[in-house]
Amino acid sequence: xxxxxxxxxxxxxxxxxxxxxxxxxxxxxxxxxxxxxxxxxxxxxxxxxxxxxxxxxxxxxxxxxxxxxxxxxxxxxxxxxxxxxxxxxxxxxxxxxxxxxxxxxxxxxxxxxxxxxxxxxxxxxxxxxxxxxxxxxxxxxxxxxxxxxxxxxxxxxxxx
Numbered sequence: 591x592x593x594x595x596x597x598x599x600x601x602x603x604x605x606x607x608x609x610x611x612x613x614x615x616x617x618x619x620x621x622x623x624x625x626x627x628x629x630x631x632x633x634x635x636x637x638x639x640x641x642x643x644x645x646x647x648x649x650x651x652x653x654x655x656x657x658x659x660x661x662x663x664x665x666x667x668x669x670x671x672x673x674x675x676x677x678x679x680x681x682x683x684x685x686x687x688x689x690x691x692x693x694x695x696x697x698x699x700x701x702x703x704x705x706x707x708x709x710x711x712x713x714x715x716x717x718x719x720x721x722x723x724x725x726x727x728x729x730x731x732x733x734x735x736x737x738x739x740x741x742x743x744x745x746x747x748x749x750x
Contacts (some may be wrong), residue, residue: 593635594627595642599733602642602710606635611657614638614709616729638712645711648744651678653712666703668692670713673704679745681717681738684725701726711737 594617595602601622605613609632617625631639637655644650659670672691676682682690688700704715705728716737719725727734 591630591632591635592625592627593631593639594622594625595639597642598646599736604635604638606632606638608658609634609656611635611638611655611712612660612708614712616710616733642711646740648740655712657709657712659708659713665691665693665696665699666706669700669703670707673713673715673718676714676717678714679741681719683719683721685721687718704728717741 591607592603592605595604597616600616601619603613603615603617603622603625604611611634634656638653641650641653641655645653659667662670668691669687672687673682675690676687684697684700684704688694688696691700693700700718704718705726707713707715707728710716710729714737716727716729716734724731724734
């Protein structure tokens with residue numbers, strides 16, 4: 591099943607199977623026009639859509655919808671698990687993230703894993719910065735800046 595969500599910074603496709611979300615990424619207009627969105631959603635996808643609304647309105651700190659990452663190595667899963675511990679409104683570096691995942695000198699491999707993150711925003715790779723620069727973001731640097739500013743702005747208020 592796949593649905594399209596209109597965010598303040600572009601359209602997002604959500605794909606799920608067997609009741610678990612397995613893809614959430616930004617798409618361009620051309621890709622959107624070629625997709626056939628599902629007419630109905632399962633309860634978990636509906637929850638994800640509601641949570642995206644709350645997130646973009648500064649009212650959600652972490653996502654509760656169920657997700658499953660398909661075909662990921664133990665290294666990639668360790669990186670994603672470590673990333674899920676980076677709190678809303680905070681950031682880390684590729685080096686610190688790889689160390690927190692148990693890989694002392696794997697910052698470049700960490701960056702490659704984040705570049706393939708199938709669940710943008712939910713697995714918050716936008717919170718990872720390079721030591722001496724802003725770093726990259728597979729979903730676009732303008733979106734990364736927007737998401738970091740959004741979280742910085744709302745980090746002081748009451749968040750679910």
